[in-house]
Amino acid sequence: QVQLVESGGGLVQAGGSLRLSCEASGLTFSSYTMGWFRQAPGKAREFVSSISSSGLNTYYADSVKGRFTISRDNAKNTFYLQMNSLEPKDTAVYYCAGRSGYVRSSDPRVFSSWGQGTQVTVSS
Numbered sequence: 001q002v003q004l005v006e007s008g009g010g011l012v013q014a015g016g017s018l019r020l021s022c023e024a025s026g027l028t029f030s031s032y033t034m035g036w037f038r039q040a041p042g043k044a045r046e047f048v049s050s051i052s053s054s055g056l057n058t059y060y061a062d063s064v065k066g067r068f069t070i071s072r073d074n075a076k077n078t079f080y081l082q083m084n085s086l087e088p089k090d091t092a093v094y095y096c097a098g099r100s101g102y103v104r105s106s107d108p109r110v111f112s113s114w115g116q117g118t119q120v121t122v123s124s
Contacts, residue, residue, distance in 0.1 A: 002026040002113040004096050009118030012086055016122070020081040022096030022115055029077040030054075033103050035111055036070065036081045038092035038120075045095070047106035051079060059104055064090075086122045093117040 008020040022034070035050035049070040050059045058070050067086075072079035083090065097111035 002098070004098060004113055004115035006094065006096050006115045006118040009094060009120045011121045011123065014087055014122055014124050016086050017082070017084045018086065018120060020083065020094055020096075020118060020120075022079050024077045024079075024098060027098065027100075027113070030074040032098045032100055034072060034079045034096065034098045036094060036096055037108055037111075038090075038094045039117075040092040043092075045108050047108065048094070049081060050104070050106075052102055057102075057104070059106075061106065083120070086120075088122045088124045090120060091122050092120060094120050 003025045005023050012018055031053050033050055033052055036048040037045050038048050039045040047061050048064055049068055051070045051072055055072050067084050069082040095117045096115040098113045099111045103110050
């Protein structure tokens with residue numbers, strides 16, 4: 001059974017940084033595209049970033065490009081989201097997601113496995 005567990009969320013002031021982690025189990029991690037999504041209260045879940053199985057291909061939403069960096073460590077079955085220059089509009093529950101094979105899509109429906117989410121709150 002695939003399990004994704006996020007960690008690293010919290011409260012930070014605007015301009016600060018956080019690093020989210022997502023540890024995966026029950027899957028061949030090195031063959032999965034992994035992604036981060038977020039959902040603010042009253043809003044739809046939105047794409048943040050994704051990374052190919054090898055880590056060579058990354059994809060970012062325009063809203064986070066230049067501020068967030070996605071990476072992965074296949075030896076640890078873990079991938080990360082480094083978030084810098086955080087803004088109050090980044091406040092949301094952040095979810096990690098995965099799917100087998102390669103996909104370059106911002107549609108959450110193409111990801112088959114999901115974590116429970118971690119809260120990120122950015123104060124002004």
